[in-house]
Amino acid sequence: MLKVPAYNSKKEAFHHANSQCGLGLRIAPHNRVSGTSNKPLCKNCKKLNDQEAVPRGLS
Numbered sequence: 627m628l629k630v631p632a633y634n635s636k637k638e639a640f641h642h643a644n645s646q647c648g649l650g651l652r653i654a655p656h657n658r659v660s661g662t663s664n665k666p667l668c669k670n671c672k673k674l675n676d677q678e679a680v681p682r683g684l685s
Contacts, residue, residue, distance in 0.1 A: 628678055632662045644671040644678075 634641035635653040641662040642650030647670050667675075 629675060631660065634659050634661070634663050634665055638668075639665060640668045641665045642668050642671050644668075644674040646674055647671045 628645050629643055630645045632641050632643045633650070633653075635657045636659060637657055638649075638653075642653075644650065647668060649668060649670055
């Protein structure tokens with residue numbers, strides 16, 4: 627599973643929740659904050675999470 631506990635950047639208007647999100651991976655450690663901070667989910671994380679939820683082999 628690629629979902630991870632929510633985290634965000636002090637400098638972004640959204641949070642992340644997927645270990646393969648490129649934007650989330652680029653957050654400098656000193657800017658990373660645990661939780662959502664009431665920010666919406668990153669669109670890339672949502673896409674990755676949605677793809678993960680679809681059982682493989684079904685189209």
